[in-house]
Amino acid sequence: MDNKSENDGWKGVPLVDTKAWQASFAHDQSKIRIDVPCPLCGRSELFRWHDGGRGLWQWCGACMVYEHSTALTPYSWDPEVSIKPLGLTALPTAIVEALREVRFL
Numbered sequence: 154m155d156n157k158s159e160n161d162g163w164k165g166v167p168l169v170d171t172k173a174w175q176a177s178f179a180h181d182q183s184k185i186r187i188d189v190p191c192p193l194c195g196r197s198e199l200f201r202w203h204d205g206g207r208g209l210w211q212w213c214g215a216c217m218v219y220e221h222s223t224a225l226t227p228y229s230w231d232p233e234v235s236i237k238p239l240g241l242t243a244l245p246t247a248i249v250e251a252l253r254e255v256r257f258l
């Protein structure tokens with residue numbers, strides 16, 4: 154689905170790392186910032202964002218690995234800041250921009 158030439162530097166989760174990636178995102182399910190190190194690069198730069206519908210984005214701000222999937226927003230979702238990203242795509246770019254605008258990042 155993604156156009157590889159216009160991916161803004163984002164890369165998909167390597168298949169071999171899928172389990173570790175998902176395990177990391179099992180933490181802090183109500184928050185944008187996840188307080189565990191990235192299983193791929195070891196830096197504490199993991200984030201998630203639910204769009205309030207069925208869209209879920211999970212990414213590492215350090216190594217720029219990301220995953221966009223379909224998931225209902227959990228009842229526990231209680232993000233640190235409220236944002237309305239413009240021009241959402243499968244990539245986290247618009248979300249990261251919106252989080253920078255509110256000085257969350």
Ligand SMILES: [Zn+2]
Nearest residue numbers: 191194213216
């Ligand atoms: Zn990383």
